[in-house]
Amino acid sequence: MPEHAEAGPSRTRPRAPRRKVYPTETFIDGRGDTLAIRTFAEEDTDLAGITRLCDEELSEPYNVYTFRYFLEDWPHLTFFVFPSADDPEPIATIICKLDMHRERTMRGYIGMLSVDKAWRRRSIARKLVELAMSRMELAGANEIVLETEFDNGPSLALYEAMGFVREKRVHRFYSNGKDAFRLIRPLAQHPLLSMAALRERQDAEQRSMAKEGGDNRSAVPPEIAVLLAGPLAPPTAAHADAMAELASLTIEPLPKPRPPPSYIM
Structure with a gap:
């Protein structure tokens, strides 16, 4: 190429962008x-x-x-x-x-x-x-x-x-x-399944005590009995203890998501 000649367009093709590969x-x-x-x-x-x-x-x-x-x-x-x-x-x-x-x-x-x-x-x-x-x-x-x-x-x-x-x-x-x-x-940790199991335990213990002629009151721990009684039960010391126990197990809530499209339930 002459000493003062202008360089022409590059013949080198641009490289294609490398595809990202993610771990699998x-x-x-x-x-x-x-x-x-x-x-x-x-x-x-x-x-x-x-x-x-x-x-x-x-x-x-x-x-x-x-x-x-x-x-x-x-x-x-x-x-x-x-x-x-x-x-x-x-x-x-x-x-x-x-x-x-x-x-x-x-x-x-x-x-x-x-x-x-x-x-x-x-x-x-x-x-x-x-x-x-x-x-x-x-x-x-x-x-x-x-x-x-x-x-x-x-x-x-x-x-x-x-x-x-x-x-x-x-x-x-x-x-x-x-x-x-x-x-x-x-799933195994479904709260309704857990409550059903607790009620079954309560009923079984009541039947057992009635059969033996003893007190017919449930032997279920009082904090569990309060939870089984539902939200309309009058507040008691056991209720306060149960709520404190539940509060200690509470995890940080997930961010509130945006409302779904109307056809997603």
């Missing part, structure tokens, strides 16, 4: 293949995969604002499955939330579950539900709730095999006019 864990599916699983990372990376899976595999149409409702407050409760850790295209997803229901129970809610048709019958859906349920239970969930179409036999069979029961049929729940079954799975 592996599991073995129902056919013995090793798949990768991880939680939601960020919208730029994962929202397209969520949209594709839900648009292609679910009958109910969802828009980006519905996805953001879940992802902004509960990103740790959205999971993806990939054919391998290096594959950027997810083959399955589950999207959940966890918040207080009617000031009584911490309710986990499975909003969407989608598995690519080519990857079904490999226990991937079951793996995602189990993982989501375990994470929600660790975070304090007392129950898990979801809806599915009333005539979706495979989904009903899966959930009922995992301990879900049909709470009620919701008429015209979906935008296509179909009914849904609302399914619920109480």
